Amino acid sequence: MKLATFTHQGATRIGVVRDDGIVDLAAAAPELPREMIGFLGDAKAMARARDVAGTAKAIPLAEVTLRAPILNPGKILAIGLNYRDHVEESGMKLPEHQVWFNKQHNCVQDPYGTINLPAVSSMLDYEAEMCFVIGKRCKHVPAERAHEVIAGYFVGNDVSVRDWQLRTNTWQIGKSFDTHGPIGPWIVTSDEVGDPHALGIRAWVNGELRQNSNTKHLIFNCFDEIAHLTQAFTLDVGDIIFTGTSSGVGMAMKPPVTLKVGDVVKVEIDKLGYIENRVVPENAETVIG
Secondary structure, three states: OEEEEEEEOOEEEEEEEEOOEEEEHHHHOOOOOOOHHHHHOOOOHHHHHHHHHOOOOEEEHHHOEEEOOOOOOOOEEEEEOOEHHHHHHOOOOOOOOOEEEEOOHHHEEOOOOOEEEOOOOOOEEOOEEEEEEEOOOEOOOOHHHHHHHEEEEEEEEOOEEHHHHHOOOOOOHHHOOOOOEEEEEEEEEHHHHOOOOOOEEEEEEOOEEEEEEEHHHEOOOHHHHHHHHHHHOOEOOOOEEEOOOOOOOHHHOOOOOOOOOOOEEEEEEOOOEEEEEEEEEOOOOOOOO
């Protein structure tokens, strides 16, 4: 099942994608929660959505705007240096331990929304990543049970401002600029994905293939990641995990290539769909209040 957040006729709701349409769950099953985190946290919601999705009237996808599936996640956690080829192109050693950083929730962007070229930097880069969302609050989860807490998977781009990322030991700010976390286009539930560690993952810039790998090359797989994180803190429903990127990022090219205004980045993952985002100049106007 494909779960999406969408806007139609000025209202934002959640629905189930079916072929070229989307079933509005607010209309088909009005008793269900109206936003995605509440839906994922409702133990009976998934079964009810499946019941109505096959027969309810669908709105054509062309008539809606797909939004980030999780609009306001509690946590966004991302792992660095998690594909061997990316570690090698970065000139770094294979990590002995998982390397984690936060992306602030303000970075979340729609699957086909624009991404900002910051006013303070021109060193903008892309990172194609598979993401997943937590569907059950959890702590101390062994790797062999980690699949039980994943609600589904989707496509992400860990957009990075490289000079801000690398000038300190913590990467958080350089990974968290507004609009620098486009995700979507929908959540594909775990039962439909099957093995998440056998999916081709690709990124194009202006139609040029830059990244071409497979999630089987993850150093620490999705289940290892959950086992590690939940030793430290609780993961909550709606938390988003970025699982790392492969080789082919712009700053590792010789010479390095940064994203410019007008560039279009497309990230696609087998079974999950694709997101596509155009780079635009940031509006640097002061905002207070």
